[in-house]
Amino acid sequence: MPDLPLHRLNQFIALNGAEAEAFTRLAVEDRRYVRHELIRCQGDPSDEVFFLFEGWAASCVDSATGSRQIVKIHLPGDIMGAPSLALRRAAESLMALTSARVHVIPSTRLGELFVTAPKLAAAMFLSAQQERIWLMDRLMSIGRTSAVQRLAALLLSLHERLSALASPSPERIELPLSQEEVANVLGITAVHANRTFAQLDATGLVSRCGRVIVLLDIPGLRSFSCVPKREFQQTPAWLSGLRQGVPEVEVGT
Amino acid sequence: MPDLPLHRLNQFIALNGAEAEAFTRLAVEDRRYVRHELIRCQGDPSDEVFFLFEGWAASCVDSATGSRQIVKIHLPGDIMGAPSLALRRAAESLMALTSARVHVIPSTRLGELFVTAPKLAAAMFLSAQQERIWLMDRLMSIGRTSAVQRLAALLLSLHERLSALASPSPERIELPLSQEEVANVLGITAVHANRTFAQLDATGLVSRCGRVIVLLDIPGLRSFSCVPKREFQQTPAWLSGLRQGVPEVEVGT
DNA sequence: CGGAAATTTGAAATCGCTCAATGATAGTGG
DNA sequence: CCACTATCATTGAGCGATTTCAAATTTCCG
Numbered sequence: 001m002p003d004l005p006l007h008r009l010n011q012f013i014a015l016n017g018a019e020a021e022a023f024t025r026l027a028v029e030d031r032r033y034v035r036h037e038l039i040r041c042q043g044d045p046s047d048e049v050f051f052l053f054e055g056w057a058a059s060c061v062d063s064a065t066g067s068r069q070i071v072k073i074h075l076p077g078d079i080m081g082a083p084s085l086a087l088r089r090a091a092e093s094l095m096a097l098t099s100a101r102v103h104v105i106p107s108t109r110l111g112e113l114f115v116t117a118p119k120l121a122a123a124m125f126l127s128a129q130q131e132r133i134w135l136m137d138r139l140m141s142i143g144r145t146s147a148v149q150r151l152a153a154l155l156l157s158l159h160e161r162l163s164a165l166a167s168p169s170p171e172r173i174e175l176p177l178s179q180e181e182v183a184n185v186l187g188i189t190a191v192h193a194n195r196t197f198a199q200l201d202a203t204g205l206v207s208r209c210g211r212v213i214v215l216l217d218i219p220g221l222r223s224f225s226c227v228p229k230r231e232f233q234q235t236p237a238w239l240s241g242l243r244q245g246v247p248e249v250e251v252g253t
Numbered sequence: 254m255p256d257l258p259l260h261r262l263n264q265f266i267a268l269n270g271a272e273a274e275a276f277t278r279l280a281v282e283d284r285r286y287v288r289h290e291l292i293r294c295q296g297d298p299s300d301e302v303f304f305l306f307e308g309w310a311a312s313c314v315d316s317a318t319g320s321r322q323i324v325k326i327h328l329p330g331d332i333m334g335a336p337s338l339a340l341r342r343a344a345e346s347l348m349a350l351t352s353a354r355v356h357v358i359p360s361t362r363l364g365e366l367f368v369t370a371p372k373l374a375a376a377m378f379l380s381a382q383q384e385r386i387w388l389m390d391r392l393m394s395i396g397r398t399s400a401v402q403r404l405a406a407l408l409l410s411l412h413e414r415l416s417a418l419a420s421p422s423p424e425r426i427e428l429p430l431s432q433e434e435v436a437n438v439l440g441i442t443a444v445h446a447n448r449t450f451a452q453l454d455a456t457g458l459v460s461r462c463g464r465v466i467v468l469l470d471i472p473g474l475r476s477f478s479c480v481p482k483r484e485f486q487q488t489p490a491w492l493s494g495l496r497q498g499v500p501e502v503e504v505g506t
Numbered sequence: 507c508g509g510a511a512a513t514t515t516g517a518a519a520t521c522g523c524t525c526a527a528t529g530a531t532a533g534t535g536g
Numbered sequence: 537c538c539a540c541t542a543t544c545a546t547t548g549a550g551c552g553a554t555t556t557c558a559a560a561t562t563t564c565c566g
Binding site: 059089092112133232 | 265321344365388396397483484494495
């Protein structure tokens with residue numbers, strides 16, 4: 001198994017080697033997808049989660065009319081499909097945005113990990129809370145700000161996440177999304193997404209050339225977007241019990 | 254300690270008496286609030302979570318311009334403030350919508366529970382995933398549907414949650430929110446919320462008298478709202494390991 | 507090179523917003 | 537109980553943002 005991007009799991013609780021390895025052993029399959037291919041469809045039985053190993057993907061909620069809302073853009077290291085662990089049938093569709101490699105993890109194996117590796121369970125719990133905050137911020141963004149501001153907020157959040165991925169120049173974002181897909185993220189129409197790009201361009205906060213966007217003034221973008229900056233804490237003090245109370249290596253089977 | 258509404262915690266994993274009791278012992282304080290009082294403010298240190306024991310409350314994200322988005326309406330039994338466990342400073346403000354009673358739970362005590370009561374930890378994990386689905390559905394609703402449809406979706410979700418609370422007649426909803434607050438949920442303005450109420454009234458799907466709303470045609474509302482129905486699973490099969498692998502009662506201190 | 511998909515632009519219609527004013531309702535203190 | 541006040545609900549009119557429909561242009565890919 002090649003190096004996995006485990007920064008998301010390690011973000012809140014530094015896992016030891018055994019724990020990280022236990023995670024890498026969860027996958028039963030390594031699938032490849034091409035752009036626009038469905039990884040999982042809303043309504044499918046939800047007995048698996050997915051680890052995005054390479055490429056970009058999206059979680060979408062489809063409305064009864066067929067229109068589609070992209071509720072999350074996934075980057076390498078993301079666990080996809082976890083919300084549907086609470087359901088019998090998946091709440092969201094997962095779609096590859098670029099060619100992508102995905103590790104398939106049966107839910108039952110994840111369940112075993114909850115027993116054997118409580119630190120990993122805690123890491124996944126915190127990761128879920130982090131996702132909630134991101135969703136809440138996007139709800140605010142869509143509910144209370146204009147299309148241009150939402151676009152600024154989207155670019156900022158991508159910048160932040162690409163930085164965490166140790167991307168070489170995160171302020172240069174090569175968007176693999178079409179304008180229609182960006183529109184599906186922002187809650188606007190494709191035509192308006194185009195005008196919105198032009199509008200943001202005109203502010204001078206970003207410069208755009210095709211699908212390559214360079215963020216020129218990040219503090220300016222942030223105050224323009226009106227979305228507060230979130231400072232996640234690396235090792236939450238309230239979880240200190242985990243380090244003392246639980247034997248370190250009981251992970252291997 | 255009086256009977257707590259623990260249906261949310263028991264929804265996914267039936268806790269035994271010791272586990273439920275361990276949870277009730279978490280609280281260090283029982284606070285009362287009046288309508289509109291702030292329970293916690295965005296930016297406050299996030300070293301506590303809150304259990305809503307009685308009354309309604311709201312989680313709000315405030316934008317940099319001062320406008321406020323209500324990201325969640327809380328009913329009795331909800332745990333509030335958990336997303337901010339991942340942060341040093343709270344991401345959301347918590348506000349009482351009616352007079353309310355709230356149990357204050359220090360984060361550190363919650364952390365201890367993660368070690369001593371893994372079933373409770375799993376229940377909170379699943380609850381967080383459920384919240385993510387609700388947030389995703391609202392993102393779809395706000396991003397892709399009209400104001401009237403969003404209002405229908407809001408009323409439906411309240412109906413569903415009131416039913417789970419064993420409310421006597423959940424199709425009769427006595428909203429404790431002003432129209433301005435409803436507008437802050439739906440991502441519209443207060444004036445438009447009023448027109449939207451009138452519009453929904455005119456469809457015949459609901460009837461409204463002041464703040465009392467009666468849902469007349471629930472299937473009709475559901476298809477009108479375009480939000481898919483979610484069937485959460487009571488005891489996810491994938492977590493079966495928890496029942497075998499972990500000693501049942503090691504909960505008491 | 508050809509064809510499909512994506513981007514860009516225009517014009518008209520619609521939805522929701524803002525500003526402003528008027529009625530209702532509830533709470534308060536006399 | 538009533539006047540007083542503040543908050544909330546309602547309505548109108550005009551404006552702005554976004555949508556819709558339609559067409560032209562560009563880019564991508566085989």
